[in-house]
Amino acid sequence: MIKAVIVDDNPDIRVTNKHLLAEYFIEVEVVGEADSVEAAYNLISQTLPHLVLLDIELKDGTGFQLLQKLTPYSFKVIFITGYNQYALKAIKFHAIDYILKPVNATEFREAVQSTIDLIEKDFSTHDQNEQFLQNFSANVGPSKIVLRTIDALHLVKISDILFCKNDNSYTTFHLSSDEKIMVSKGIVFYEEILTESGFFRPHQSYLVNLRHVKRLDKADGGYVILDSGDEIPISSRRKKSLIQLLENL
Amino acid sequence: MKFHLIFISFIFLVNPLVGQTTNTKYPSLFLGDSLSLIQRHSEAFDFYQNELNSPQSISDTFYRAEIYHRLCMVSEALNLFREAIDFHLKWRNLQPFTNQQENQRYLDKVADLLPKATDSLGLTRLYYRYGLLLTREANRDQALQYFLRALNFANGIKNYAAVATIANDLAGEYWDAGQRDLSTKMYRQSLEAAIAINDSNRMAGAYLNIAGNYIDEGDFKTGIQIHLKALKIKESLEDKSNLSYYYQQTAEVYYHARNFEKWEEYILKAYQIKDCEDCTSPMEKATLYGELGGIAKHKNQLQPAIQYFDTLLIISTEIAYQNGQKTALDNLALINKDLGNYKKALELTNKSEAFLTDNPFYHISHNNTKVELLQRLGKHKDVLALLTQNIENKALPNYASEKLRTFRLLYETNLQLAKYQDAFSWNDSLRVLENRLRDVDVRKEMAALETKYQTEKKEQQIYLLTAENEINNQRIKLSWLFIAFLFVLLVMGLILLFFRRKQAAFKQSELQQQLLRSQMNPHFIYNVMGSIQGYLYNHEAVKAADYLSKFASLSRSVLEFSAQESISLSKEIEMLQNYIELERARMSSPFEVEYNIDSGMETDFIEIPPMLLQPFVENAIKHGLQNLNYSGKLSFCFREIQGYVAVEIVDNGKGLPVSKDKDHNSKALEIFHQRKKGIERKFKKEITFEFQNLNTIDNTKKGVRVFLHLPILNHD
Numbered sequence: 001m002i003k004a005v006i007v008d009d010n011p012d013i014r015v016t017n018k019h020l021l022a023e024y025f026i027e028v029e030v031v032g033e034a035d036s037v038e039a040a041y042n043l044i045s046q047t048l049p050h051l052v053l054l055d056i057e058l059k060d061g062t063g064f065q066l067l068q069k070l071t072p073y074s075f076k077v078i079f080i081t082g083y084n085q086y087a088l089k090a091i092k093f094h095a096i097d098y099i100l101k102p103v104n105a106t107e108f109r110e111a112v113q114s115t116i117d118l119i120e121k122d123f124s125t126h127d128q129n130e131q132f133l134q135n136f137s138a139n140v141g142p143s144k145i146v147l148r149t150i151d152a153l154h155l156v157k158i159s160d161i162l163f164c165k166n167d168n169s170y171t172t173f174h175l176s177s178d179e180k181i182m183v184s185k186g187i188v189f190y191e192e193i194l195t196e197s198g199f200f201r202p203h204q205s206y207l208v209n210l211r212h213v214k215r216l217d218k219a220d221g222g223y224v225i226l227d228s229g230d231e232i233p234i235s236s237r238r239k240k241s242l243i244q245l246l247e248n249l
Numbered sequence: 250m251k252f253h254l255i256f257i258s259f260i261f262l263v264n265p266l267v268g269q270t271t272n273t274k275y276p277s278l279f280l281g282d283s284l285s286l287i288q289r290h291s292e293a294f295d296f297y298q299n300e301l302n303s304p305q306s307i308s309d310t311f312y313r314a315e316i317y318h319r320l321c322m323v324s325e326a327l328n329l330f331r332e333a334i335d336f337h338l339k340w341r342n343l344q345p346f347t348n349q350q351e352n353q354r355y356l357d358k359v360a361d362l363l364p365k366a367t368d369s370l371g372l373t374r375l376y377y378r379y380g381l382l383l384t385r386e387a388n389r390d391q392a393l394q395y396f397l398r399a400l401n402f403a404n405g406i407k408n409y410a411a412v413a414t415i416a417n418d419l420a421g422e423y424w425d426a427g428q429r430d431l432s433t434k435m436y437r438q439s440l441e442a443a444i445a446i447n448d449s450n451r452m453a454g455a456y457l458n459i460a461g462n463y464i465d466e467g468d469f470k471t472g473i474q475i476h477l478k479a480l481k482i483k484e485s486l487e488d489k490s491n492l493s494y495y496y497q498q499t500a501e502v503y504y505h506a507r508n509f510e511k512w513e514e515y516i517l518k519a520y521q522i523k524d525c526e527d528c529t530s531p532m533e534k535a536t537l538y539g540e541l542g543g544i545a546k547h548k549n550q551l552q553p554a555i556q557y558f559d560t561l562l563i564i565s566t567e568i569a570y571q572n573g574q575k576t577a578l579d580n581l582a583l584i585n586k587d588l589g590n591y592k593k594a595l596e597l598t599n600k601s602e603a604f605l606t607d608n609p610f611y612h613i614s615h616n617n618t619k620v621e622l623l624q625r626l627g628k629h630k631d632v633l634a635l636l637t638q639n640i641e642n643k644a645l646p647n648y649a650s651e652k653l654r655t656f657r658l659l660y661e662t663n664l665q666l667a668k669y670q671d672a673f674s675w676n677d678s679l680r681v682l683e684n685r686l687r688d689v690d691v692r693k694e695m696a697a698l699e700t701k702y703q704t705e706k707k708e709q710q711i712y713l714l715t716a717e718n719e720i721n722n723q724r725i726k727l728s729w730l731f732i733a734f735l736f737v738l739l740v741m742g743l744i745l746l747f748f749r750r751k752q753a754a755f756k757q758s759e760l761q762q763q764l765l766r767s768q769m770n771p772h773f774i775y776n777v778m779g780s781i782q783g784y785l786y787n788h789e790a791v792k793a794a795d796y797l798s799k800f801a802s803l804s805r806s807v808l809e810f811s812a813q814e815s816i817s818l819s820k821e822i823e824m825l826q827n828y829i830e831l832e833r834a835r836m837s838s839p840f841e842v843e844y845n846i847d848s849g850m851e852t853d854f855i856e857i858p859p860m861l862l863q864p865f866v867e868n869a870i871k872h873g874l875q876n877l878n879y880s881g882k883l884s885f886c887f888r889e890i891q892g893y894v895a896v897e898i899v900d901n902g903k904g905l906p907v908s909k910d911k912d913h914n915s916k917a918l919e920i921f922h923q924r925k926k927g928i929e930r931k932f933k934k935e936i937t938f939e940f941q942n943l944n945t946i947d948n949t950k951k952g953v954r955v956f957l958h959l960p961i962l963n964h965d
Contacts, residue, residue, distance in 0.1 A: 104799070107798075
């Protein structure tokens with residue numbers, strides 16, 4: 001039995017989530033609900049749930065404040081959020097599952113299932129949590145990204161990533177250690193969150209870490225040559241902005 | 250609150266000091282008293298402050314005095330010395346002591362407190378007010394000390410307005426104390442302060458007071474000289490405040506100098522402005538009638554004189570102006586004396602005695618008047634007694650004309666009593682004084698001064714007129730300059746306006762574009778809502794929820810993209826799919842959809858104007874694919890052709906109506922046309938579209954094909 005807690009300041013959304021959990025996840029039992037940081041803190045301390053459905057905006061604060069108060073914690077979190085681009089980016093960065101309001105049944109099922117997988121496989125999300133909260137409190141750009149594969153959670157230094165390659169809705173991360181990590185998310189997902197960390201997409205299928213760019217080869221429509229010797233093709237549409245970007249580095 | 254009271258009354262019983270500080274006469278002050286007893290002074294302070302505004306405090310001055318008394322003590326306990334002194338003074342104003350010893354103790358107490366207060370401006374005021382209080386207590390020596398300290402403070406903080414006022418008051422005190430030099434010195438300090446702050450009213454006042462000192466001493470020449478300075482300030486600044494007083498004072502000087510023409514002239518000047526409230530205070534109006542009476546009497550027009558003095562009496566009584574009442578009665582007495590009605594005259598004199606103040610002038614003058622009457626009645630003994638009183642009065646040298654009168658009366662009385670030796674001696678003093686005062690030379694000089702003043706005034710007028718002319722000339726020059734400047738400004742303004750307009754127009758089109766992008770067809774929104782409603786009535790909660798979340802997802806995209814000028818082709822297609830899913834979800838037998846995207850196209854990189862395709866899809870569904878009795882199909886084909894995305898949208902629906910009138914143009918297409926124009930203007934790239942009824946090509950086929958060319962915005 002998986003014990004779950006729902007934290008949201010909107011009672012209707014709590015009803016929806018409870019309803020959807022009951023309908024699709026028989027193994028999950030909702031042991032309590034809360035609408036504020038304080039109430040949630042008490043509830044979680046008492047019931048010790050495995051899973052917390054957590055809204056970002058609460059009555060007396062934010063979901064992050066709640067997590068900071070509870071650190072270290074071992075339960076898994078699914079964020080529920082309306083329209084908070086900044087928070088969403090951090091959540092995506094740390095491969096934490098999330099649900100957008102209003103709740104879509106399909107997305108809900110996917111997110112909860114994905115988190116239940118984590119619980120059942122007994123993955124420790126300790127490093128992930130710590131990284132996530134640090135990223136929030138320090139208010140600086142993240143130095144690590146969480147990559148989730150079928151059998152593990154990888155905490156990867158951003159500077160160790162050479163490039164990413166797209167392959168149907170999968171993305172393979174090529175690291176400087178020659179390691180390759182394949183994640184079941186499209187390259188656009190990573191382009192969105194990594195652009196601010198100095199990544200560039202020179203081609204439909206590639207996302208490159210500009211730190212590792214050695215030079216540009218302009219022959220044959222152009223290639224980006226990396227430190228590792230890898231050659232990444234450049235789309236003609238992206239050439240101009242890539243050159244501009246490298247000049248400004 | 251109840252707990253408080255019980256607790257307090259306990260202390261009340263055990264504290265032996267209670268009897269000293271609390272007064273059981275005022276039970277309403279009990280709480281405050283108790284608070285201060287248990288050292289909660291600031292609460293007590295607030296309580297008493299509040300109590301000051303209570304109805305009882307407002308109606309009962311004893312009660313208010315009592316509160317002030319307590320506030321003094323509490324303020325002292327709180328080290329609020331300035332407030333403590335303030336409350337002390339207020340308390341004393343309401344409740345004077347009758348016991349001399351207690352009074353002295355009080356004065357010492359405040360004197361002790363004064364050095365503890367630290368704020369200079371506040372201190373100036375406190376010392377000054379304390380000085381005023383001492384004056385009222387007739388404690389002149391101490392009052393002088395405090396005035397001096399106040400003056401020092403005011404000088405220290407360079408508050409010249411305060412210096413002027415305090416020095417002026419001090420000068421008055423010194424004069425009354427017989428210290429004429431110091432008095433004049435103080436008036437001069439007041440004058441300097443007034444000059445420092447350029448306060449013409451105070452300046453003129455100081456001049457007048459200085460002049461008064463000289464005149465009272467008998468130095469008419471210097472007196473009138475300074476007097477005219479004061480008048481000059483008033484007249485040149487056209488400052489009418491208290492002007493009547495200035496005229497009357499000047500007139501007075503001429504009267505003393507026996508220049509009766511000038512006396513009358515200045516009184517008439519004052520008379521002319523008697524109805525101007527600014528220039529003439531009620532008191533001055535009263536004295537004016539007194540002067541008019543004096544003039545009439547001098548011309549021996551006794552009846553008009555009586556009328557003037559009666560008026561003076563009436564006005565003075567109305568405004569409770571004691572000196573006025575007194576002057577009227579005295580003068581009426583003198584007229585009656587001249588008319589031979591000695592009894593009536595004496596009666597009036599006695600009546601006027603009631604209005605005597607502590608001002609020594611009136612004592613002396615009253616005695617003189619009384620003497621004149623008693624002389625006629627032959628009461629020489631009383632006469633001598635009164636005159637001796639005058640001679641012994643220390644203030645007599647301050648009032649030259651009354652001194653003269655006293656000397657003359659002494660001479661006359663002694664002559665009547667056949668005391669020739671004394672009579673001769675008094676006559677001698679009289680002549681000496683008279684000569685000094687009415688010396689021909691002095692009078693001549695005074696006349697010369699007057700002429701000089703008048704000439705100066707005229708010269709000044711001429712100067713002013715010349716200056717005005719000059720100013721007018723310059724004004725004309727300036728006007729020309731100003732017009733030229735305005736003209737330049739106007740031209741610049743027009744140029745600016747032109748550019749602004751251009752800019753605004755640009756901005757407007759931008760906003761318009763944004764607005765158009767964000768317009769989701771309201772008809773569509775209501776359809777969505779209607780569908781949700783339908784699901785709810787059919788208890789299809791899951792469907793409703795699913796439908797709602799699809800709509801949320803679409804509106805999320807519309808919100809996000811409507812702020813952007815361009816969007817990647819992949820996102821545009823995603824949004825289109827979202828929309829089509831929503832439309833399909835509403836149908837009982839939804840149509841099929843097919844997307845053909847050229848594999849070589851970089852859909853993530855190609856940027857196009859957002860949301861241009863939706864109106865055509867909406868059109869295809871609404872007019873083609875709804876309510877078909879066969880399975881519908883909608884297919885898309887995207888290709889890249891030389892900087893354009895070529896889109897083909899094909900449906901197998903009913904086809905376009907034969908006569909395509911404007912009513913069939915959907916709102917969506919209307920918006921499309923508006924946006925098309927804006928985008929084409931901005932990017933200089935054409936958007937083309939073409940409708941084709943499929944049955945015009947092939948009779949067996951149904952439906953419509955739309956060809957669209959969308960510009961790729963990031964194509965070089």
